[in-house]
Every structure is written in structure tokens, then in C-alpha cells.
Amino acid sequence: MGFLDELSRKISEGVDRAKFEAEKFQRTTAIQGEISDLRRQLDVKRLEFGDRALELYRAGAIQSPTLGGILREIEALQVSLTLKEEELRAVQGQVHVEPPPPPRTQNVPLTIEPPAPPPVTRPPQPVAGGKVCPGCGFQMPSTAVFCPNCGLRVGN
Ligand SMILES: [Zn+2]
Structure with a gap:
């Protein structure tokens, strides 16, 4: 097989591989999207089920220490959530206050240098x-x- 034939075979292999990988990525992404959608639907139904179960528990229709424990945890989380939301509103309501300008202490040396000796005054020489x-x-x-x-x- 000549060099050009070999090159051409390698290029066509590369094209096939790239096409295969692109299709594989497309299918993977599509299936992952469907899985995410099913998980969201499942979460919604679990929430509905949980809310209904808690209603029945509160009404005394269900006797379950497990449900009672979960209910207490939910109530504690709701208190934490309320406090966090208040904290957020407080932080969002904060206004920036300009700090007062620093006192003018320009040219103050960090180390105190000894005073310069007085200039030597020579008597005038003729x-x-x-x-x-x-x-x-x-x-x-x-x-x-x-x-x-x-x-x-x-x-x-
Ligand atoms: Zn004079």
C-alpha cells in the first residue's frame, strides 16, 4: 500500500471515529436529560406524598414515630430557613457608609531621626x-x- 493510500485510509478512519464520538455524545446527552426529567418528576411526587403523610400524621390518622421524627426535622429546618431569609434581607438592606478620611499625618517619619546638627558658623576669614x-x-x-x-x- 502506498503512502497516499495509507494516509487516505487514516483520514477516513479519523472521520468515522469523530462521527461515532459525536453521535455517542448526542445520545448520552439526550438520555441524561430524560433521566434528569424523570428524577424531577419523582421528587415532585415524593414531596406530594410527604406533605399528605404529614397532614395525616398531624391529624392523628397515622401513628408513626418515624414520621414524627421526620416532621420535627422538617419544622427545625423551616425555622433555620426563616432565620436565614431574615439574615439575607438584613444583609441586602445594608448601605455602604463611607469611612471618615484618615487624619492628615503626611510626612511623619516612622523612625524619629536625631535633629540635624546646627550649621557650623565659621568666623569670616579674611x-x-x-x-x-x-x-x-x-x-x-x-x-x-x-x-x-x-x-x-x-x-x-
Ligand atoms: Zn562693615
Whole structure:
């Protein structure tokens, strides 16, 4: 058998298999739907039967400790259901309340740092060949007689 024949056979096998799987899935889904429907009908009839049995039990027409036990469980569940429904209504009725804005504590460092040392204030140093006014600290040439800043006499 040639390569192309082999390929063609494999493709047609694949098509058959895909078709088979698709039909199988379709049938499975349909049967599962019918089973679900029958289960729902069965549940409805069981409920009808149960309600009727409880009516008869309450009326005293049936004496059965088993039915009495089931009835007490049903009544307890009905109480739980009522409470849950009230809880739901309470939660649904809650309104969101905006929390107050946080106090403005911006730029507050988490760790307290020691205060910065005060800036070193050096006494004014005279420039080379100059002098400093004893009144205001202005630097001026050593030949100046009066301080050009404050007018103090600084020379002869
Ligand atoms: Zn001066």
C-alpha cells in the first residue's frame, strides 16, 4: 500500500471515529436529560406524598414515630430557613457608609531621626591680602579705610 493510500485510509478512519464520538455524545446527552426529567418528576411526587403523610400524621390518622421524627426535622429546618431569609434581607438592606478620611499625618517619619546638627558658623576669614569689617563681617581689601557694606571705619 502506498503512502497516499495509507494516509487516505487514516483520514477516513479519523472521520468515522469523530462521527461515532459525536453521535455517542448526542445520545448520552439526550438520555441524561430524560433521566434528569424523570428524577424531577419523582421528587415532585415524593414531596406530594410527604406533605399528605404529614397532614395525616398531624391529624392523628397515622401513628408513626418515624414520621414524627421526620416532621420535627422538617419544622427545625423551616425555622433555620426563616432565620436565614431574615439574615439575607438584613444583609441586602445594608448601605455602604463611607469611612471618615484618615487624619492628615503626611510626612511623619516612622523612625524619629536625631535633629540635624546646627550649621557650623565659621568666623569670616579674611581673603588673602584682605581684611574683615569688625562691625558686619564684610570682606574687603586690606587697603580699605571704610567698610563698603556698613560704612564703619576700618583703616587709617
Ligand atoms: Zn562693615
